[in-house]
Amino acid sequence: xxxxxxxxxxxxxxxxxxxxxSSTDKEPWTNxxxxxxxxxxxxxxxxxxxxxxxxxxxxxxxxxxxARELGPAHEPEGMAHLKATLSQLPRNSLVVIYCGCxxxxxxxxxxxxFSLVKRMGFKQxxxxxxxxxxxxxxxxxxxxIENP
Numbered sequence: 001x002x003x004x005x006x007x008x009x010x011x012x013x014x015x016x017x018x019x020x021x022s023s024t025d026k027e028p029w030t031n032x033x034x035x036x037x038x039x040x041x042x043x044x045x046x047x048x049x050x051x052x053x054x055x056x057x058x059x060x061x062x063x064x065x066x067a068r069e070l071g072p073a074h075e076p077e078g079m080a081h082l083k084a085t086l087s088q089l090p091r092n093s094l095v096v097i098y099c100g101c102x103x104x105x106x107x108x109x110x111x112x113x114f115s116l117v118k119r120m121g122f123k124q125x126x127x128x129x130x131x132x133x134x135x136x137x138x139x140x141x142x143x144x145i146e147n148p
Contacts, residue, residue, distance in 0.1 A: 100134025
């Protein structure tokens, strides 16, 4: 009997672990799609010798210089603004999406926004890798911010 209980618990553990794994496999971005905050900050500090990305803020707080504030992407109005903005850009544009309201795992904005960018055929789409939030991963590190 003990063997069967052990076997059942082992199978249950593997099933639960597999469920957690499959959710991360469904992210609309890959590691190659992630842009580090220090890279974007360097581009902003030295625009003469850097790429010129179109920076799109799909969250509630816009602080990155030059970003277009479109509103939260989890709201229909925010997605409509995002779609309208993207429809005016060439598909080879370097597009950087960011939110920063909370960790990626909980963010209601980055998934719908990045999914739309990919569906619309942008090959150089990047997601700013703000793992925790905008304050911790951008502001506290002294990266450029918009003056209020």
